[in-house]
Amino acid sequence: MSQNHQLSATDVTLGYGERTIVEKLSVTLPPGQFTVIVGANACGKSTLLRGLARLLAPVSGAVYLDGRAIHQMSTREVATVLGVLPQTPVAPDGITVADLVGRGRYPHQGWFRQWTATDDAAVASALQATDTLDLAQRSVDELSGGQRQRVWIAMALAQRTDILLLDEPTTFLDINHQVEVLDLLTDLVRTQGRTVVAVLHDLNLACRYADHIVAMQGGRIVAEGAPAQVMQPGVVKTVFGIDSEVVIDPVSQSPMIVPIGRHHRLKLAVPAE
Amino acid sequence: MMLAAGQRSTRVPARAGGLLLLGVALVVVLFFSITVGARPIALGDVLAAITAPDPDSTTHRIILELRLPRTLVGLLVGAALGLAGAILQGATRNPLADPGLLGIQSGATLCVVLGISVFGITTLSGYVWLAFLGAGIAAVAVYLIASMGREGATPVKLALAGAAVTAALGSITSAILITSVETLDQIRFWQVGALTGRTMDILAQVAPFLLLGIALALTTGRILDGLAMGDDVARGLGQRVQLNRAFAGLAAVILAGAAVAAAGPIAFVGLTIPHVARAMAGPNYRWILPYSMLLGPILLLGADIIGRVIVPPGELQVGIVTAAIGAPFFIAFVRRRKLAEL
């Protein structure tokens, strides 16, 4: 399953009703790499992800999977290649963790196929990878926000798709679980050759883990490339409207954005008034 | 996204302006409600009747004994239904909640049916107290059933318990009606929901409860906004969730009970008015409540007026017209607007 599929968008315009959020945007997601989309709230990053995930039909332009327009492919076919963690999933009343994660196997099961050992193994490894194995019998309603988030990620993992799209997978998670999840996604890329695209809130985690960063603002891509190239103070200013200093993360050697706010300014040789 | 300072301050005037417009619409409707009918009446006569009533003038008597109480009952009942529906939808976080949810209407109907079949009560004012009694008992039963168990009365349990009680009471009612033709003959007119024959006596009986309910209801805005965010968040903000839900429920029961006592079970208003109010006023209950309070009577009295003129020389009961006219409008409304889910 390390066959690299390619996902790209060409001149795609996305919106809801009369509101256009993303206009004539083109992007190619490098196969076999970890791409992170960053940007301020309402910059269009979730909308772009939904368009790429085939959850939102483009007003114009198209999203291509291996050169074929994704909206002309059958939903089932796409689901075996593309896995998605949507932003606001709904858990039915009373469902257990194992059952929910098990639903991730549906694209591989069709109408009549019964459960096989492969399915069990996929569910089990997804649970293990997200550290939710001991929650398997629990009801999803009873879990904390962070636990629930990991369970949904497990469901996306159980799908065992070549490409994985995740919308804000690290919200609600403690720092240790944030790192765990991102490490896990990195494993998928490095050892299994999968393609992972995630929308992340945290710039510094993005810089640490991403092979490729896409920075968005106002529905457009402002900068794209390796973290070291993209994360310059100028880009941060454009995307987030904040001054910053870029240093080197001592652990990962990736760029680390240090924000400059009102109360914390640089200690300059000439003191500011 | 941060609102620019100017943006936030334009929302309040816009919503207040909307309320004002609705208020004007309501006054217009009130006007027509008094003047329109089998016997058209002029505005001058209305003013004269109120300020200097002439006991020999038929017109004055029509105004004072028929039109005015009918209009006032319609006004209060419409407001009560709109508010009760809004409160129940907010407290149960379910868009299908309506004043009938807590078994109120089926409880009232059963009690009236029992009153007719067992005690032979056939006067409208007799029905008022029976309906009130039935509504209250049913609501208490629903609440008690929903509260059984650890979590207390959660929205889902309230809805299910309400449906269960409604069905149970409805069954008993059907059983009695099938076996007693005379009761059926009486109840089929009351059960439709009407404002005909609602005189000053009836108004005097129900008005205190309706007014009390409306007053209580308008204070529940903050509670409902809290509950709307989910029990956990509300508790985190220091709200006492169970108590608040019970209080809001109480206001709704008083309103819905008094409404059904006054006009019989009118099914449509409490369910749909809150949706319209929400679309106009936004998700904030401090605005949804007053909007519902004004929209309710506009719909109800409007329907009543139409019912008076549409099938001369008779009348079409308001319960029928509300649905016949309100429903298509509501459907068109649902189609056009992007409704915020609860």
Add this chain to the structure above:
Amino acid sequence: MNVNVQFTPATTVAVARHRLRSRHRLVSAGLALLVLALEAVALTIGDYPLPVAEVVTSLLSPFTGVTDPASDFIVLGVRLPRAITGLLAGAALGLSGVIFQTVLRNPLASPDIVGITTGASSAAVVAIIVFHATGLTIAISATGGAVLIAALIYALSWRGGVTPYRLVLVGIGMAAIAAAITSYLFTRARIFEVQQALAWLTGSLNGASFDNLGPLALGLLVLGPVAAILYRPLASLELGDDAAKALGTRVEVTRLGTLLVAVVLAAFATATVGPIAFVAFAAGPVARRLLGPAGNALLPSALVGAAVTISADLIAQHALGRNQLPAGVVTGAIGALFLIYLLAAANRSGRGG
């Protein structure tokens, strides 16, 4: 018991799944036995109580040729059709209800509330009061009414797709219109016409015969398996439209297909026995509470629906001595009691609503 089993994670998952599957089988089997027991009771008790042996003989008489005209008539001509009708109607309503509740993601949703049965009822009342129809004509009108109102609701909810929220709201609007038509006719008609209509409206199994069971039986036979096949896409819809699409489900097609199945089931059941209250609404929640977290509620809901209907009819026939009530009156009360009991029981032991 094999104590040397290695508990790998995959095994844990498989074991958990088997445990749920077992519970599902247990509940389904238990409900099936309950239904059979109720059917047996329905065949043996009555104004002319028959010993079990005679009932069995009568049941087998078409095959064995051993006949006894008196008991054969009672068993095969009166009680069996009635019992089978109750079974099929209850199953159809239960299945229809649980599908509605799942697709519309709302425990309050059911064919009754969303307007399907109200449409059927209205059409039947029009047929009875305006056209003085009887028997088959009423049934056809009811079916037509249900299908017509369902089509209207779906069409009016369509805006580039159909969301559960919009379906429910439009359904409520249409239900109100249909109910208004019924109310209007009730106030305008003569009292004996109203009585007739009310009798039909309460839903009853009186006069059930094998002649008019055809459509219902056929419908259930065909649509039951269809529903079973559609279970997986239906279950993915429960996770929200986005998650369902991500899992490869064709959301609009699945929604339309399952709703179609549910509407036809409700329509046929209502046409055959009238709008029996509450069965469609209560079967799903009752079944889910019995199943716990075990998932596929389709078959259990059908069985619960059948159980409620048959027992309601038994009570309606025999509980009040000489007086007979229509089954619909009792289903409301029974379904309600059952639901209340389960609400209370579940809350004491573990999960609440």
